[in-house]
Amino acid sequence: MKFLEPDSYQPNCTALFDKYEAIIHRLLPCAKPEHIGSSAIEGALLKGDLDILVAIEFDAHPGAI
Secondary structure, eight states: OOOBOHHHHHHHHHHHHHHHHHHHHHHOTTOEEEEESGGGSTTOOBOSOOEEEEEOOGGGHHHHO
């Protein structure tokens, strides 16, 4: 398994998260997207993925589906 150095991925992951956060907010205004996983930790090594948690209140779940 190859790990990426932070300088080679973190700026791109941050930009991608910002992009997807805006899309998620447009589609699910009640959602709270959070950047999680190793790409959210400054200086961490990474396998190359971006993890996003999309949290919504329990009552909003049926409408979000």
